[in-house]
Amino acid sequence: MQGAITLRPQRLMSSVRARGPLSYSPSRPICLLCQQKQFTSNTLKLASQRQKVNPSSNPLTPDITNHYTIFPNTLPQGPPPNSSFSFDTSALRREFLQLQNAFHPDKFPQGPEKQRSEALSSRINDAYRTLIDPLSRAQYLLSHFHGIDVLAEDSAQTHPLDSETLMEVMDVQEAVEELSSAPVAEAEATVARLREENATRIEETVDKLHKAFDSGDIETAQRETVRLRFWYSLRDGLREWEHGHGAIRIVH
Template structure:
């Protein structure tokens, strides 16, 4: 396609080196184009790049979030202790059998999804609210059940897992309100994303459009697999900056995949929506 070489030529026309004005201008323009053509689902939380919370602060934050999902015990009464309730310090401590060593780099980024689901079902069976008649115990079980559900949904998905690790353990929130500026996509991936958009504009209304869109879906699936593998390696080595960059790329490929799945014959564009 002529689109990619044309952009690459623009990059080469500037001063060599990573700080060239032409490259910065291209990145800014491409980011504006992506932001104009995409709709982001943003979260209201914001975190700094360099803030690295202590474990005690993380535990406090985690417990606060948990407390917000359950009813408080009446004054003068302690929280009930439910048999089999997990340690809710963080999502990894909840699944102590599957993830006994905790988060990366102490344990691999990759998780056995079958083991995780098995432990999830066991935990839900132990703390299911229907097992409790007492109002205080039932409310406490409902909070625990919601917490376990949230942890499972997060850890089972590589993107959600990566975003959780960066945000909760390292203070890097790639889903924050200012993420488009603070965590901008690298120029090379921006070009690839824009190339996909350009292809859809060219073939979307043609008789062969559906076959070409299917080919784009397979290509994007391969990108996602490669991105997850790279992300796992960075987390396992403790390379947080590289993990941050790869997580941003994965967010875009997830978005492209969602847009391609929603595509219908005759459409000449896709909506790119970041997963929160």
């Protein structure tokens, strides 16, 4: 037929490709069921995300009844005498870092969840700092579980230092005072020796605390805790000592 145009298959396919993919007509009806399914799916995803960032829903959330319950992996038996006064401090640090990583405030959005994480993180920090050190651990055990506050303002009267320890402290203070006029090298050697002697006192006192708490001997634990406070203060004074500055200051 004259004027008729014949489209070959190759040209037809090229024409389709040039136009791009077929699109749906705007007049095509929308599936409400599909929309509902998509909405439900998105809602569940959002709820799941919120659940993950909620500190109280985290399976690692510790029991904050006391400092010991916060670290169940390291201290599963709780405080002495159910467990030992001494424990693996490296294990405590690992568990502490794990908890801090899980509940660090920077991981939570502004609002109640962040506030809860801040409070929990502070609680974990306080428990770790208390338990990692023998003196603060002993003071906490006496105060929290036995009602004995060796840090009270009247502790010097209610929990006096025994005369033997007091004499040792005074002897060290006098020895340091005499170093003011001694040659620098001699003075430094003497202070180094005093530091070593005091480190031995601390080690021996911690061992006595260990035995006292483990056996439930709270009277001895109280006495050794007071002594340990003086040895700590003496340690700090010897660390800060400078030649020519006279006596060291003991805080108790």
